Every structure is written in C-alpha cells, then in structure tokens.
Amino acid sequence: MGTTPVETVPEPKYWHLKTVLSEALDSEFAVGQVLPNERELAARYGVARATLRQALEQLELEGRLHRRRGVGTTVAPPRMGVDVAPEAGARPGAPGDAWRTEGCALLAPGALPAAVARLLDGAEGPVHAVRRLRTELGQPVATEVLYMPAALAGEPAGTGAARGSAVLRALHRLGPDGQDRSVELGSVPAEDARRLDRLPGAPVLVVTTRYLARGATVAVSAATYRADTCRLTFGDCGAMDLLAG
C-alpha cells in the first residue's frame, strides 16, 4: 500500500453504478419489490460482482434498499420521520406514548457507561436504568436506557416494567425545565439487535438527551434509533440566532 492521497482518487466505478441503480429504483421498481439477484444485476449493468455489491451497500446506507437474510434485497419505503424533539406530547404511559417500558435495573455508579457517568456529573450512589422500546407503525424503531440517580427518584414501587414506569413518573414530578441532545453515528449493540430486528453492528443513530431541572442534570437518556428506517425530526426550536443576529 503506497500513500495515495484522497485528492488523486478518481470517482469510483460503483458510484456511477449507484446513480444508475438509484434512477432504476425510481422508474422500474415498486416499494417492497425484490431486486434480481446479484449475478443477474451484475450482468445487466456489465459490472463485476464486487462493484455491484459496493453500489448496493451505498444504497442501503442511504435508505433506498433493505437487505435481509432469507428475503434478499428489496426496495425500501421512504424513511419514517420520527419525532425526537417534543416526543409528540405523550408522557410516559399515557395513550399515544410510542415507548413501552420493559424493565428497570439498579446500577452501581461504576457500572455506568463512561459517557453517561460524565453527563450525570459524576453521580455518587446507585442509578436506576429504565429500558424502553419505541414502536412506530408496528415496527420497532428505537431502544432506550434512561438513567436517573436513585437519590432523586425516591422509592419507586414494584419490579420490572412497573418499577421503570415509577422512575419515569418520579422524573416527571421533578419537573425538568430543559434538555440538550446530541446525535451521532453508532452500531447496534448485540443485546439490542434482536429487539430492533437488525443484525449486530448495523448502523444506528445514537441520541443522547440530558434532562435538566434548575440547572442540574436529573436524568440522561441514551437511545438507539434504526438508521435504515428512521429520519429523526426536530421540531421548531424558536428564533434562529443564525439569521436573526
């Protein structure tokens, strides 16, 4: 391997093929339709299998194709817009709440993911970890763990999902008055893959939310959204400093 600076790399062959395929998806195929197999497609477009595969991978990354074991490659429907900002006004457990509480564990501070511990301002003492699953149109779209220091949550009653809901109600009672959020690329952890109906390692969008009350962090949520089917939407965030200055 020599040193090939990015500048000298020409537009790769699969990129052109991707554009051609993308147009074919618009004009010749319907959503849900199974594409011909790789051998046929490679022959049809006069390219090597490896080139075809790279183009298909790109189209999968862009949400145009779904590839599933045992099903083959199908034309994907447009991505769902999934509201991440005000969470559709549904409070935990209320009708219309897209999240289902699945369980609750009590973690020692040392057992927290490093990024979560940092956001909780180095909380001492145990932390509740509430697991939730979000479903839209009958499909699982996200998993979440919401972390709340036990010292703030009082004495949540029950076990499992009931206890998780009690922790969420405790957070609600604290009346958080602000939040900040970040989005980054990640991959599906093995333990979430089955719940999201994906293979481990598939790309996901990781949304981290910090809930604040009177300036202090009272909870942190780490949610993993399917990147193949979801487009995360953020509602109006008010005046734009960019353009209002």
Place this chain on the structure above:
Amino acid sequence: MGTTPVETVPEPKYWHLKTVLSEALDSEFAVGQVLPNERELAARYGVARATLRQALEQLELEGRLHRRRGVGTTVAPPRMGVDVAPEAGARPGAPGDAWRTEGCALLAPGALPAAVARLLDGAEGPVHAVRRLRTELGQPVATEVLYMPAALAGEPAGTGAARGSAVLRALHRLGPDGQDRSVELGSVPAEDARRLDRLPGAPVLVVTTRYLARGATVAVSAATYRADTCRLTFGDCGAMDLLAG
C-alpha cells in the same frame, strides 16, 4: 442461502473481539497512535483476518478508529460536538461564522433534488443554490447547499462566493421566524468527498433544515456532516412536553 431469521443468529465472533479491542484502545493506546497492522493484530488476538476486519469496521463506525489510505489505522480522538441548533449565534459572514461561502448557482426547478423540491412546496421559477463549507478546529466538518427561490432573494449582486453571501443576506432580511430540521444517515457524494477529506461513500449525517417566515418555507438547507468526527448537538429546545404533560 436458507431463511435464517434474525432471532437465531448468535452473537458474532467479531462482536466479542470489538469489545476486547475497545478496552485495549482505552488502556494501551493513545489518541493518534497507529495500530499494528492487520496481520499482527489477527495473530495477537487469535482470530481470522476477516473477523478482525469486521471488528475494526465496527470501531470505525463508532468513531473509535480512523482508517486512512497511506496512514493506516489510528486511534481517533473523541468526536467533536458540533452545534447544529442555533449555529453559535454567528450570522453568515460575521466573525465567528464557522461557514465559508464558496459559490452560488441558479438552478431551474427541474434541477432540484426531489426532496428539496418537495420541501420548497413546489416552488416555480429558478432557485439559488449557495454552497458553503464548515470548518471546526481547522478541519472540514460539513458541506451545505442552501436553496432559496430567486423570487424571494431579490437581485443578489456579484458572482460566485460574493453572490452566495448576498443570497444569505437576503434570507436574513426576510427575518425567518421558525425552522424545522431532520437528521438521517447518508453517504458522502463523490463531489463532496474531497472537500470533506473522505472517500466517496463514507457514512455521513445529513441534516435538512427548512426555514420558515410567516408560515411559508423561504429556504431549505441540505448539509452533510462527517459522521466519523462529528457529534451533532442540539441546544435546549425549551419545555419538554414529554415530561411536562
């Protein structure tokens, strides 16, 4: 290929290796350090090259490793938090504006990307397309095309970057009073790859923003953020309907 439902797929070998490598990155390597080559690493962990490569791909997806032609695999610094929400109060062209205007083209409505045409409510007549590049800490982090119907932009003076800045000022004068935004996974278009110092097809976060004035869409921006180095941050979006209901 039989039909292997996701449920029966065991945790893959590379996933375990990924966890082991991730711990090694924390304890044995410094940011920027070049990892041993694949042959050495595969021997050290007693795995096949293909398994090792999958684990490295996962770690790259999660932003732990950078892989560059001619440089090899290095330990990545933590991702930069890049503020997407209020854009740090810097209006176009003001000191502190992270964006550099690069050029401006006038497009026929038929030449717009389909998604942009939809968001512009089927604008008739030509549309200005302003190209910008965002730099943070000396690194290119995003490219953007901002689309504004010419009928709303008046008669922007100049050519190239100067004309682009004039379009942005015209948008500023319209006093947009709202915006909505979405984030989804995409891949670097070939024409942006060099400017972002990436190879075509690398995963990116695509941020689409619609600017509104008095209820009507006055501009649409499509920005492509590097997913390897950026974590998109969204400031406080006010009260939380989720918890305030």
